[in-house]
Amino acid sequence: MEKACRDCHKMVESGKAMCTCGSNSMSTDxxxxxxxxxxxxxxxxxxxEIKKAGKYALKVR
Ligand SMILES: [Zn+2]
Structure with missing residues (x-):
């Protein structure tokens, strides 16, 4: 299951512990x-407020 960063909403691959924005606050919800x-x-x-190309979640809880 992919996770989404709570700070920038970017989708983060399941194996990764940190988002490209430097945040480790992620949610599967x-x-x-x-x-x-x-x-x-x-x-x-x-x-x-997305500044870089990529895949982003619309809502992160
Ligand atoms: Zn992020």
Missing amino acids: WSGYVMIIDAKESEIAKKL
């Missing part, structure tokens, strides 16, 4: 995800 290709051109990225 998330719902929905988006693929951000170009963070600068994406409205969803702006809304979620």
Whole structure:
């Protein structure tokens, strides 16, 4: 099961203990995800304050 970072909402591979943002606060209780290709051109990225491309959870609890 993939985990999502509570700080930046990025999806983190199950084997990894730390997110690329440096946070180790992760949750398996998330719902929905988006693929951000170009963070600068994406409205969803702006809304979620995402600055880098990647896969992000919409909601993390
Ligand atoms: Zn993160």
